[in-house]
Amino acid sequence: MEDMESFMQPLKSETPFGEVSEFHEAFAALYPRLVSYARRYGATFPEDIAQEAFVILMQRIEPVEHPTAFLYGTVRTLSLTERRPMKNQNLSLEIVLEPGKGPEADDDLLHREVRERMKTLSPTFREALWLFVVEGLSIKEIAEILSIPEATVKTRIFRAKAQLREQLNPGGEHALA
Amino acid sequence: MPSLDTNRIQELEEDCALRSELQGLLGVPEQGFFSAEVTPELVALAEELRHEANRRRRVARRPQPTWLLLAAGLPLAFALVGLGTWGIQQKHRADALAQAVEAKNSEVQRTAAQAAQDRQSLSELKLAVLEKQPLKRRTGSRPAELVIPVEHPAATQLGQTEQVKAVGR
Numbered sequence: 488m489e490d491m492e493s494f495m496q497p498l499k500s501e502t503p504f505g506e507v508s509e510f511h512e513a514f515a516a517l518y519p520r521l522v523s524y525a526r527r528y529g530a531t532f533p534e535d536i537a538q539e540a541f542v543i544l545m546q547r548i549e550p551v552e553h554p555t556a557f558l559y560g561t562v563r564t565l566s567l568t569e570r571r572p573m574k575n576q577n578l579s580l581e582i583v584l585e586p587g588k589g590p591e592a593d594d595d596l597l598h599r600e601v602r603e604r605m606k607t608l609s610p611t612f613r614e615a616l617w618l619f620v621v622e623g624l625s626i627k628e629i630a631e632i633l634s635i636p637e638a639t640v641k642t643r644i645f646r647a648k649a650q651l652r653e654q655l656n657p658g659g660e661h662a663l664a
Numbered sequence: 665m666p667s668l669d670t671n672r673i674q675e676l677e678e679d680c681a682l683r684s685e686l687q688g689l690l691g692v693p694e695q696g697f698f699s700a701e702v703t704p705e706l707v708a709l710a711e712e713l714r715h716e717a718n719r720r721r722r723v724a725r726r727p728q729p730t731w732l733l734l735a736a737g738l739p740l741a742f743a744l745v746g747l748g749t750w751g752i753q754q755k756h757r758a759d760a761l762a763q764a765v766e767a768k769n770s771e772v773q774r775t776a777a778q779a780a781q782d783r784q785s786l787s788e789l790k791l792a793v794l795e796k797q798p799l800k801r802r803t804g805s806r807p808a809e810l811v812i813p814v815e816h817p818a819a820t821q822l823g824q825t826e827q828v829k830a831v832g833r
Contacts (some may be wrong), residue, residue, distance in 0.1 A: 502714065516709040517704040538713055545717035546724070601690050620686045625675045644682070651689045 503544055503554040517555065520622060521562045529619075536565045546620065556628035557606035559618070563632060607654055612647035615640050 494513045502510035518537055525533035544554055576618045605613055610638040619640075626644075630637040687693070 507714075511702050511707050511710050514713075515706045518706065518709070529675060538709070540759070541710075541713045543719045544722065546720045548721065601692055604690050614734055616686065620683055620692055623683070626679060639725065644686070646681075648686055648689065651686070 503551050503557075505546075513554075517558060521558055524622070525562045525566045525607065528563065530566040530569050533566070533570070536569065537561055539565060553628055553631060556624065556631040559622070559628070560634075604651060604654060608647050608650050612643045612650065612651065615643040616647040619644055642654040 501507060504510045504513040518541070521537035521540060522533045525536040530536050540558050543561055544551060544557055578618055605617070608616065614633065617625070618624045619634065624632070626637050626640050629640045633640065
């Protein structure tokens with residue numbers, strides 16, 4: 488019955504990523520990333536949050552323009568809601584890679600050096616930088632996820648870059664792009 | 665990260681260069697460090713989530729009982745409002761009719777009282793006039809006559825009458 492209903496649906500709107508096989512590929516690539524992303528926000532049940540984000544995305548009747556950005560944004564919102572339901576939601580990825588709160592399971596996936604460098608950055612810049620460099624999202628997508636203008640995202644990334652350069656070459660000349 | 669959704673924004677070259685530069689600064693490998701292998705477990709989970717989304721979508725589309733109740737109650741509400749309006753109209757009409765009847769009654773009573781008064785004054789007037797008139801005038805100028813048919817034998821012709829003088833004359 489369920490398969491029949493799935494068959495009855497138009498193929499174009501079957502999944503936000505296109506055909507079912509394409510959805511499977513996208514899910515395989517994005518699901519571990521989203522679980523890790525939720526864990527970095529200190530979510531107690533990151534797998535549940537990532538799965539819920541996928542269900543919310545596919546449940547939508549109106550098509551989503553940028554599904555990847557939508558998934559990241561939903562995971563971020565759900566994680567923050569789970570962590571502090573009654574408090575201000577407007578916070579950055581402050582706990583990324585902080586000792587004791589970071590995702591222990593993913594530690595071996597990043598070099599210790601990378602973690603140390605990220606840890607020294609301002610929390611506000613860290614979040615934008617993480618999404619841009621590690622998650623590989625575009626400026627526009629990051630702006631959509633964080634609900635901030637694209638120019639602000641760029642500014643944060645450039646400032647993060649300046650901070651990194653400062654760490655690598657303290658007192659040396661700044662090579663701001 | 666590989667382009668997963670077809671609508672993904674094409675990045676500018678300078679953004680790609682910036683990412684590469686930052687990856688170099690951080691020491692992040694350029695290739696994604698998460699495996700994108702499509703395992704049967706992941707496919708099963710993806711399908712489960714897809715079915716769950718479809719189920720929720722169907723539930724969300726189903727009309728809510730509140731709306732159904734509202735829709736069912738709407739004709740009843742209209743009927744009640746109509747009935748109420750009609751009742752109010754009828755009450756106004758009845759009030760107007762009662763007022764008219766009351767006015768008519770008072771008019772009739774007033775007329776009757778007037779008529780009684782008129783009759784009374786008329787009779788009084790008549791009495792006064794009669795008292796003032798002399799007896800002769802009252803009896804009239806023409807002498808009253810009493811015609812009594814007299815029965816005669818068969819020989820007597822029909823229509824033969826005898827004139828007698830009035831009593832007391």
